[in-house]
Amino acid sequence: MEPAAQEKRGFFSKIPGKLKWLIVALVxxxxxxxxxxxxxxxxxxxLNISAGIVGLLLGLEGAMVLLSIPxxxxxxxxxxxxxxxxxxxxxxxxxIMIALFTxxxxxxxxxxxxxxxAESAALSTWNAIIAxxxxxxNRDVAFSLSFILGNGGVAFxxxxxxxxxxxxxxxxxxxxxxxxxxxxxxxxVSAITPxxxxxxxxxxxxxxxxxxxxxxxxxxILLKFSGINSLIGLGAGFIIPLIPTWxxxxxxxxxxxxxxxxxLSNLTIALAAIGSPRLSSKFGLLKAxxxxxxxxxxxxxxxxFVPDVRLAGGLYIIRAALMNMAGPLGDSxxxxxxxxxxxxxxxxxxxxxWRIPNSITTVIxxxxxxxxxxxxxxxxATIFYAISITLFYTQFKNIxxxx
Numbered sequence: 001m002e003p004a005a006q007e008k009r010g011f012f013s014k015i016p017g018k019l020k021w022l023i024v025a026l027v028x029x030x031x032x033x034x035x036x037x038x039x040x041x042x043x044x045x046x047l048n049i050s051a052g053i054v055g056l057l058l059g060l061e062g063a064m065v066l067l068s069i070p071x072x073x074x075x076x077x078x079x080x081x082x083x084x085x086x087x088x089x090x091x092x093x094x095x096i097m098i099a100l101f102t103x104x105x106x107x108x109x110x111x112x113x114x115x116x117x118a119e120s121a122a123l124s125t126w127n128a129i130i131a132x133x134x135x136x137x138n139r140d141v142a143f144s145l146s147f148i149l150g151n152g153g154v155a156f157x158x159x160x161x162x163x164x165x166x167x168x169x170x171x172x173x174x175x176x177x178x179x180x181x182x183x184x185x186x187x188x189v190s191a192i193t194p195x196x197x198x199x200x201x202x203x204x205x206x207x208x209x210x211x212x213x214x215x216x217x218x219x220x221i222l223l224k225f226s227g228i229n230s231l232i233g234l235g236a237g238f239i240i241p242l243i244p245t246w247x248x249x250x251x252x253x254x255x256x257x258x259x260x261x262x263x264l265s266n267l268t269i270a271l272a273a274i275g276s277p278r279l280s281s282k283f284g285l286l287k288a289x290x291x292x293x294x295x296x297x298x299x300x301x302x303x304x305f306v307p308d309v310r311l312a313g314g315l316y317i318i319r320a321a322l323m324n325m326a327g328p329l330g331d332s333x334x335x336x337x338x339x340x341x342x343x344x345x346x347x348x349x350x351x352x353x354w355r356i357p358n359s360i361t362t363v364i365x366x367x368x369x370x371x372x373x374x375x376x377x378x379x380x381a382t383i384f385y386a387i388s389i390t391l392f393y394t395q396f397k398n399i400x401x402x403x
Contacts, residue, residue, distance in 0.1 A: 014138035015145060018200065019130065023146045025196040026126075027153035029091050032190035034157020035183060036095055038262065042161065042244035042255030043179055051245050053105065055366020057112045058241050062359030064116020065123060065352050072124035072348025076341055080125035080132075081201050087121025089194040090114060095187035099180045123351045128343035131335035136401060139336065140277040140285070143328035148270040151324070155266030157186065161259030218338050221399065222346050225334060226353040228391045232293075233354035235384025237361030239377035242369060243316065250374045251309040261313045265320045272321040276328050285333050285401065289326045290393045296322035297385040304378035336401025 044054050075083050094111035101107040126146075134142045160182060167178050239246060244258035279288040299319035306312040338346040365377045 015142045019133045021200050028192040029190050030153030031157040032186040034154035035160045035186045038259040042258045045248045051366040051370045055363040059359040059363040060112040061116040062355045065120050065355040068120035068124040068348035072345040075125050075344035083121045084125045087118045090118035092187045092191045099183035124348040127347040140332045143332045144273050144276045147273045147328040151266045151270040155263045158263035161255045226350045230353040231384045231388035234357035235381040237358035238365040238380045265317045268321045269324040272325045276325050289329050292322050292325040293389050301382040304375040
């Protein structure tokens with residue numbers, strides 16, 4: 001097909017059809033995760049569950065991504081399909097557990113661990129599956145579509161608390177009951193994802209590499225990339241997962257405010273990501289990543305001084321949109337500098353090195369917020385963002401994706 005004809009069909013027409021359906025199928029998992037995050041970070045504080053407990057649960061889930069390293073090796077050697085199915089199937093049970101046992105801390109810990117295992121299975125496979133089915137011409141676009149629909153699903157989940165007052169008015173049920181029942185409902189809805197994936201993946205053929213455990217050809221580059229990227233995760237952990245908690249503690253805003261705010265933020269992120277491949281094609285992949293992350297850091301710092309909740313919401317939305325425009329580009333860049341039989345492990349290692357520091361600092365961030373110091377997490381995040389962005393540009397400015 002000629003380029004002009006393809007452009008008329010749309011920017012995303014370059015993506016293989018099966019891959020598009022795989023991306024769509026994950027939306028139901030993402031809706032459930034979106035509402036769950038608001039439930040944990042926005043609704044829990046309303047139940048007088050401390051910010052420290054919220055940080056602990058998020059930290060435990062993140063810590064479980066250590067499993068993605070052996071799972072990434074497995075996916076490179078034995079295939080990615082089964083792991084992706086298992087990961088998506090593990091999402092509904094812990095969500096329903098959290099709904100039914102909201103005040104049982106021990107069971108909440110178990111649920112967080114199961115969610116962490118589910119995330120590990122997905123993270124060790126998903127980026128590699130996208131990379132395996134694309135090339136340098138269409139990879140940025142494919143990662144952008146995945147990012148757009150993923151954030152769109154999460155945004156819808158974030159938006160659900162908006163309807164809770166109306167549901168209470170119509171049914172006469174109390175807030176706790178409506179929150180809990182809605183979480184059970186989205187948990188059940190998330191079961192659509194593994195069922196649909198099973199149908200899509202029936203004819204999916206994979207190239208397996210069973211003879212070698214780790215080839216390691218690009219391992220030094222991977223470690224450098226992941227180490228620098230981990231500084232972003234470390235900085236973000238102090239406050240980004242705890243934004244609804246921060247809004248509640250500083251401004252007294254319930255999840256009926258923070259949920260829609262996060263929803264609008266994620267929708268803005270999704271729309272902004274449409275421009276990611278265009279930025280990449282115009283300025284180059286690395287410069288596009290550095291520029292969007294750099295501007296985002298300025299807005300991150302401004303949140304430490306904000307006096308008004310509406311201004312805080314606006315600044316946060318801009319920060320999130322800019323920062324996350326770099327997300328699909330970073331994934332595409334990493335997959336492009338790794339060979340096919342290293343991508344599952346590369347995705348896993350990059351995730352682990354990002355999430356472990358992020359999980360630790362989320363616990364610390366929750367404890368800091370509990371003391372009433374609402375500015376310190378933003379200062380810490382800004383420092384680590386600035387260091388990471390500077391190192392990434394200086395260390396990778398001469399390294400280009402090859403495949």
